[in-house]
Amino acid sequence: xxxxxxxxxxxxxxxxxxxxxxxxxxxxxxxxxxxxxxxxxxxxxxxxxxxxxxxxxxxxxxxxxxxxxxxxxxxxxxxxxxxxxxxxxxxxxxxxxxxxxxxxxxxxxxxx
Amino acid sequence: xxxxxxxxxxxxxxxxxxxxxxxxxxxxxxxxxxxxxxxxxxxxxxxxxxxxxxxxxxxxxxxxxxxxxxxxxxxxxxxxxxxxxxxxxxxxxxxxxxxxxxxxxxxxxxx
Numbered sequence: 001x002x003x004x005x006x007x008x009x010x011x012x013x014x015x016x017x018x019x020x021x022x023x024x025x026x027x028x029x030x031x032x033x034x035x036x037x038x039x040x041x042x043x044x045x046x047x048x049x050x051x052x053x054x055x056x057x058x059x060x061x062x063x064x065x066x067x068x069x070x071x072x073x074x075x076x077x078x079x080x081x082x083x084x085x086x087x088x089x090x091x092x093x094x095x096x097x098x099x100x101x102x103x104x105x106x107x108x109x110x111x112x
Numbered sequence: 113x114x115x116x117x118x119x120x121x122x123x124x125x126x127x128x129x130x131x132x133x134x135x136x137x138x139x140x141x142x143x144x145x146x147x148x149x150x151x152x153x154x155x156x157x158x159x160x161x162x163x164x165x166x167x168x169x170x171x172x173x174x175x176x177x178x179x180x181x182x183x184x185x186x187x188x189x190x191x192x193x194x195x196x197x198x199x200x201x202x203x204x205x206x207x208x209x210x211x212x213x214x215x216x217x218x219x220x221x222x223x
Contacts, residue, residue, distance in 0.1 A: 035213075040121065042198060042215035043156075090156065098144065098202065101211070103156040 002026055006091050006104035013081045013111045021076040021107050023091030029102070031094040032074040033058070034066065036087040037106070043090065049074055050097075081111045115139075116201050118214035125189050126222050133184040133217050135173075135199030144202040145175055145182040148213075151195045159184075159197070169193070189221045 007022045025032065033048035035058075045058030049068040063085055065077040074093075078085060088108050092101040115138045125131055137143060147159040160168045162175040162182060173184045182199060199214040 040215060042118075043213040045211070092156075100158045100161075101148070101156075105155055 004091055004093050004102050004104040006089075006107050008107060009105065010108050011110070013078075013109065015082060015111060017081050018077070018079050019081065019109075020078075021089055021091075021109070023074045023076065023104060024072050025074075025091075025093040025102070026072065027093060027095065027102065028071060029093035029095050029099075030071065031097065031099070032068065033092050033094075033101075034064070034074070034076045035090045035092065036060065037090060038087050046076065046089075078109075081109075083111045085109065086111045116199050116212050116214035118197075118199055118217050120217045121215070122218045122220070124220040124222060127191055128188050131184075131186045131189045131193065131219065131221075133197050133199075133219060135182045135184065135214060137180050137182065137199075137201050139180075139201060139203060141203055145173070146200040146202070146211075147171070147173055147182075147184050148198045148200055149195050150198070151192075156198070191221045191223060193219060194221045195219055 004025045030051045034046040035043040037043050044060045046064050047066040049055045052068050052071050055066050055068050088106050090106050091104040094101050117136045119134050145162040148156050149159040150156045171186045173182050175182050196216050196218050198216045202211045
């Protein structure tokens with residue numbers, strides 16, 4: 001039981017490049033979310049999903065797209081990376097609406 | 113909108129000393145409060161939630177609605193308690209979108 005798996009763990013991009021952060025969970029959780037963690041800012045919600053085919057914006061959605069074609073996967077796409085998107089990204093899942101969050105190990109992204 | 117404030121970015125205490133990590137919130141409804149912890153090179157994980165009223169790894173936290181606080185306490189700090197601690201609030205009726213994190217407190221336990 002791997003829990004929440006994120007790839008890649010590290011990535012360096014140039015401004016304007018695109019990439020996808022992958023997130024997969026094997027716990028059959030309906031709810032999944034993406035956070036970014038910045039020094040002095042804590043964790044901020046980017047996008048979330050309450051089930052396959054349903055996504056919505058969080059606090060800081062600009063510059064990011066998500067999709068949820070399956071229960072297991074919740075990729076985060078950066079269409080045109082900017083230095084302001086340099087951060088550590090965490091994917092999380094939860095079994096129920098008010099449940100505990102289970103986090104991935106994080107993906108450290110640097111945009112030059 | 114709810115807000116979670118952790119006034120200390122960094123807290124350093126000696127091993128064996130009491131620890132208190134402060135968390136204050138502003139929310140007009142009945143919130144759910146949590147403490148999440150991130151140890152070095154480990155995932156963020158739930159430490160405790162106020163509705164459970166339990167002690168985890170010697171830590172306790174009491175929701176004080178009058179003072180709108182949810183401070184995390186431990187009577188005798190241990191070196192393995194060194195970590196990043198986040199207080200989080202879920203608004204009543206909130207789900208995946210209803211969780212707000214504080215900015216975190218880095219706790220360092222000195223030997």
